[in-house]
Amino acid sequence: MKIELVFIPSPGINNVRATAAMVKVLVNSDDRLFVTLVVIPERFSPGDTSSVYPESESRLRYYHLHAGDQSTDDQDQTYMSYIESQKPHVRKAVSKLAHEVSTHPESPRRLAGMVVEFFCTPMIDVADEFGLPAYTYFTSNASYLGLMFHVQHLHDQEHFDVTKLRDSDAELDVPSLTRPLPATCLPSVMLSKDWFPNLLLRARILRGTKGILVNSVAEIEPQALKFFSGGNGTPPLYAVGPILDLKTDSGDEKRREILRWLDEQPPRSVLFLCFGRMGGFSEKQATEMAVALERSGHRFLWSLRCAAPAEKIMTGAPPGEFTNLDAVLPQGFLDRTAKVGKIITWAPQVTVLAHPAVGGFVTHCGWNSILESLWFGVPMAAWPIYAEQQFNAFRMVEELGVAAEIRKDYRRDNLLGESEMVTAEEIERGINCVMEQDGEIRKRVEEMSEQFHMALMDGGSSTHAMRKFVQHVIENIS
Known part of the structure; x- marks a missing residue:
């Protein structure tokens, strides 16, 4: 029939x-x-x-x-x-x-x-x-x-x-x-x-x-x-x-520019930071992130956007762009990290996660992002923002052991009031954990990636x- x-x-x-x-x-x-x-x-x-x-x-x-x-x-x-x-x-x-x-x-x-x-x-x-x-x-x-x-x-x-x-x-x-x-x-x-x-x-x-x-x-x-x-x-x-x-458009100039930069980096050396369609941050939080990245010493590809106003978050208003990064980030940060880091606004996430230079992923723990990261065998650092992402972060960190914790209970969906600041120390600790080349998290992710393909x-x-x-x-x- x-x-x-x-x-x-x-x-x-x-x-x-x-x-x-x-x-x-x-x-x-x-x-x-x-x-x-x-x-x-x-x-x-x-x-x-x-x-x-x-x-x-x-x-x-x-x-x-x-x-x-x-x-x-x-x-x-x-x-x-x-x-x-x-x-x-x-x-x-x-x-x-x-x-x-x-x-x-x-x-x-x-x-x-x-x-x-x-x-x-x-x-x-x-x-x-x-x-x-x-x-x-x-x-x-x-x-x-x-x-x-x-x-x-x-x-x-x-x-x-x-x-x-x-x-x-x-x-x-x-x-x-x-x-x-x-x-x-x-x-x-x-x-x-x-x-x-x-x-x-x-x-x-x-x-x-x-x-x-x-x-x-x-x-x-x-x-x-x-x-x-x-x-x-x-x-x-x-x-x-x-x-x-998993389809990508290799003809996009922004995508080509990002790929050219990744092609120049050693295998598994780049930390990718991306927080989904609604992931934006305040100037103070962006500063804490920059301090953590510089202290960690890791190469990074950072999708950085400014948060929508609190009263507009629940209406689905997307994040915007910082107009002057020099005024937002620590003085001299862009010059000091010019050879090891790249800041972007929009990120072709699938393309980046598939690249062999990427060794870790700081993510908001949206379910699609988790699936993509596990498919390509990239360990995660969990920084949830809204929806069910706190729950997802708990599972990835505590149950499955495929993610390091930055802060599992962070949220800025404005349903429960203002979120706290995540400190540079917390961010740096999560970054260093997820970028361990022979760590348990990486081993678990590689095992799970194989299971995903077999399924x-x-x-x-x-x-x-x-x-x-x-x-x-x-x-x-x-």
Whole structure:
């Protein structure tokens, strides 16, 4: 039987590309499977932007919703209310797709379900309307998903509110972890009384789905997979990662300039500092970072940007650029480090991590960054900023031993107030630890990198999970 799944990724080309990367691997694992990826337009997009997305392929096609008219009155619309507003358009698209796939002259097939990305869970209502099984694609890790389900269980069944652990030195026993989690490493959304109800709602919705695809690898999350297979009222979980977008554009001049500089450096000698799309710092924090880098004596490639104003962080405002680095960094720093360091704003992260000159990575511990670093065998120094990054940092440092600590509980998402300054001493200590050439961290990372590559080979754990998921979908066709 040939089947078709409808995938609903979050709006934005990067989100769509990330989901498409997973879909391509999934489709290639089973020739019975076809996928239509419904592209929701970005908020306030100017019109038809379909030309910037990839072309449809033999068993993967893109269905672009019309951007429509979005007035300036919608500027204060929240992200989730925007997703809600797209339901009628998705409903119309699914109705059309259902007719098309069943009557396709060359390859008639069954519409077997909808797979919604985590931030598009409102679209599960559309799946219910059509009597389609709903699945979720969770782009973070299984251990964090287990934490979500656990705090929801504590709240709903044991009447314990984890927001009470704010400013506490308590530890939480989490069934998806092998050791207690300090309350200081709980994500801000779990400690904020304003945001926690939304997380509880999402966890309840996920519990009702037929299955969850996770961008992770079974070998690095055995405890989490044990939790999800233990009859805890959770859906089946399929670790199908690492799903990485490794394509690069070598024609970009900025990228070429960075590569030329890296080509001149000895193997594993460069420390790479990069903090994701939202990673920016104050002038004082940038100074502490510069002092630590100079003291450490290591070569460095530093993606440095200034933080967005505190009141704009939660609106998604990106970091900016320092207009005068000489005025921000210690006097003479740029001259003294000119031969061993390079400061950039934008960083082609995949390209840099893949380069043999890179020996360590100071990271915000976003899940994609962790996966990329482990894939290329680069040890990490953990400096989380927001979202679930504190939790990820705890796992990488304490559970897996693949990262050195700078400060696991640092955060500047403005949900819990102002963050503290991370000192040059803390930063230098983490840098020196992660750059040890024969250290235990490097050995663990090399072992894990090999496991990552094996997972996606024929017979590997992730390939097996993909095939198992497709079989599960077939068995759930009504």
